[in-house]
Amino acid sequence: MSERFPDAFLADKYAQFRSLAFHAALFTPALTAAMWSWEWGVDPAHAMDTLGLRIAMVLLSLVVPLSVKLYERSDVGAWLAALCTVLIEILLSVVHDRIANGALLGMPGFMFFYLLAPVVSFVFPLRVNVTLNVVLPVAPLALHAVSGVPVGFHVVAYSSAAFPAAAFVITGHFLAERALRQFFEARRLAAWRSAAIDKVAVPVFVANSEGLVEYANAAMMGLLEPSRNVVIGTPLDQLLDMSGAQAGLKNVEARVRNSTRNTWLLLSGTAVGRAGRAPSIVYVAQDVSAARAESDALRDAALTDTVTGLANRRAYDQQLARRHAQGGTLAVLFVDLDGFKAVNDSFGHDTGDALLKVIAQRLNRALRQGDLVARLGGDEFALIASIADGTDEARALAERLLRTISEPVHLTTETVKVGASVGVALSSTIQTDAHGLVRAADAAMYRAKASGKGRVVIAEAADYEAR
Numbered sequence: 001m002s003e004r005f006p007d008a009f010l011a012d013k014y015a016q017f018r019s020l021a022f023h024a025a026l027f028t029p030a031l032t033a034a035m036w037s038w039e040w041g042v043d044p045a046h047a048m049d050t051l052g053l054r055i056a057m058v059l060l061s062l063v064v065p066l067s068v069k070l071y072e073r074s075d076v077g078a079w080l081a082a083l084c085t086v087l088i089e090i091l092l093s094v095v096h097d098r099i100a101n102g103a104l105l106g107m108p109g110f111m112f113f114y115l116l117a118p119v120v121s122f123v124f125p126l127r128v129n130v131t132l133n134v135v136l137p138v139a140p141l142a143l144h145a146v147s148g149v150p151v152g153f154h155v156v157a158y159s160s161a162a163f164p165a166a167a168f169v170i171t172g173h174f175l176a177e178r179a180l181r182q183f184f185e186a187r188r189l190a191a192w193r194s195a196a197i198d199k200v201a202v203p204v205f206v207a208n209s210e211g212l213v214e215y216a217n218a219a220m221m222g223l224l225e226p227s228r229n230v231v232i233g234t235p236l237d238q239l240l241d242m243s244g245a246q247a248g249l250k251n252v253e254a255r256v257r258n259s260t261r262n263t264w265l266l267l268s269g270t271a272v273g274r275a276g277r278a279p280s281i282v283y284v285a286q287d288v289s290a291a292r293a294e295s296d297a298l299r300d301a302a303l304t305d306t307v308t309g310l311a312n313r314r315a316y317d318q319q320l321a322r323r324h325a326q327g328g329t330l331a332v333l334f335v336d337l338d339g340f341k342a343v344n345d346s347f348g349h350d351t352g353d354a355l356l357k358v359i360a361q362r363l364n365r366a367l368r369q370g371d372l373v374a375r376l377g378g379d380e381f382a383l384i385a386s387i388a389d390g391t392d393e394a395r396a397l398a399e400r401l402l403r404t405i406s407e408p409v410h411l412t413t414e415t416v417k418v419g420a421s422v423g424v425a426l427s428s429t430i431q432t433d434a435h436g437l438v439r440a441a442d443a444a445m446y447r448a449k450a451s452g453k454g455r456v457v458i459a460e461a462a463d464y465e466a467r
C-alpha cells in the first residue's frame with residue numbers, strides 16, 4: 001500500500017492519463033475521420049464528433065464498473081454496471097443511426113464493437129484484454145485468409161484504427177484500475193484509522209490553522225459534552241479556555257468551557273502538515289481535573305478559615321498587599337467581637353463556632369462587590385473596602401457592620417447577642433504601607449475597646465506611630 005496521499009496520487013495519474021488521451025485524441029480521430037471521409041465522404045467534423053462520443057462512453061464504461069468492482073467488491077455489480085453502459089451505448093448508436101439515416105451497425109456501431117472488447121473485458125486480467133484487442137481487429141482479415149470471404153478497404157481501415165483506440169482503452173483501464181484501487185484503499189485506511197482513533201480511550205482532537213476543530217474522537221466528545229455536530233467546525237476557543245496556558249504546544253493547560261463538571265485538560269499538540277494546506281494541530285488530551293481539584297482544594301485550604309469559610313489571615317495579607325499596590329483609597333477595618341468569651345463560656349465552644357459563622361455571613365452580606373472580609377483568628381475579623389468619599393463613607397460602613405453584628409443571633413437551641421469594637425484605617429489618612437495600615441486599624445480597634453466597646457474609632461497618624 002502506497003503511503004502517498006490519494007489526492008497527490010490521483011493528480012499524478014490524471015496527468016499521465018491526460019497526456020495519453022491527448023496523443024490518442026490527436027491520432028485516432030484524425031486517422032479515423034480521414035478514413036471515413038475517404039471511404040464514404042462523411043463530414044470529418046461529424047466523424048470526430050461521433051468518435052468523441054464513443055470515447056466519452058468508453059471512459060464512463062471504465063470508471064463506473066471499476067468503481068463498483070473495487071469499492072463495492074462485487075463482480076456481479078461490476079458486470080451489471082458494464083451491461084448498463086453497453087445498453088446505453090447501443091441505444092445511442094441506434095439513435096445516432098436513425099438520425100444519420102444509416103444502417104444499424106454503421107460507423108458508430110462498428111467502432112463500438114472494437115472498443116467494446118476492452119471495456120467489457122475489464123474484469124479479466126490485462127493479458128486477456130490485450131489478446132482480445134489484438135484478435136478482434138484482425139479477425140476479419142483472418143476470416144478472409146481462412147475462408148476467402150472478401151474484405152473491403154474500410155474493414156482494413158477500421159482494423160487499423162481500432163489498434164490505437166484499443167491501446168488507449170487498455171492503458172486507461174490499467175491506470176484507472178490502479179488509481180481507483182489506491183484511492184479506495186486510501187479511503188478505507190483513512191476510515192479505519194478514524195474509527196480506530198475514535199475507539200481509543202485517550203481523548204484526541206484536531207484543530208486547523210484557523211483554530212477550528214476538524215475532528216474529535218469519542219473520548220474527547222465525552223469531555224466536551226455537546227454533540228459531535230456542534231463541535232466540528234467550532235472555534236477551539238469556544239470549547240476550551242486556554243487563556244492561562246503557556247505558549248507552545250506541549251503541556252498546555254485548558255479548561256473545558258460550558259462543562260457541567262469543572263474539567264481541566266493537559267494538552268500535547270503536534271503540527272501535522274498537509275499537501276497544499278497550512279498544518280493542522282493534532283492534540284492528545286489528558287483529563288487532569290482530579291489532580292487540579294486536589295491542588296485547588298489544597299490552595300483554598302491554605303487560604304481559607306476552616307470555621308467560617310472566610311479568607312484567613314494569609315489570604316487577607318496577600319489581598320491587602322495587592323490592593324494597596326493598585327492605589328486608590330482603601331479602608332482597613334478591624335472588628336473584634338465584644339462579649340464573645342461569655343457565649344463560649346455559657347453555651348459551649350460549638351455555639352461559639354455557630355455564632356462566628358453567622359457573624360461571618362452578615363459581614364459578607366454587608367460588603368460591596370470587590371471588598372473582602374477575613375477572619376484573622378479568635379473573634380477578630382478584618383475587612384478591606386474601597387472608599388470613594390473618605391472618612392464619612394468609611395465610618396458609615398463600620399457603623400453598618402456594628403449594627404448587623406449586634407442583631408440577636410438565633411441558633412438551634414438559644415438566641416445570643418454580641419457587640420463589636422471597630423478600628424478603621426484609611427490609606428488616604430495613614431500614609432504608609434499595607435502593614436502600617438493594619439497596625440493603625442488594630443490600634444484604633446484597641447482604642448475603641450478601651451473607650452467603652454461597641455463603637456467605631458477612625459485611626460489617626462498617631463495610631464500608626466504608637467504601634
Ligand SMILES: Nc1nc2c(ncn2[C@@H]2O[C@H](COP(=O)(O)OP(=O)(O)OP(=O)(O)O)[C@@H](O)[C@H]2O)c(=O)[nH]1
Nearest residue numbers: 307336337338339340341342344349352353378379
Ligand atoms: N468558639 C470558639 N471560640 C474561640 C475560637 N478561637 C478563639 N476562641 C475564643 O474566643 C475568645 C476570645 O476572647 P476575648 O477576645 O477575650 O473575648 P471577648 O469576650 O469578646 O472579650 P473582648 O474582646 O475583651 O470584648 C476566647 O475565649 C477564645 O478561647 C474559635 O475558633 N471558636
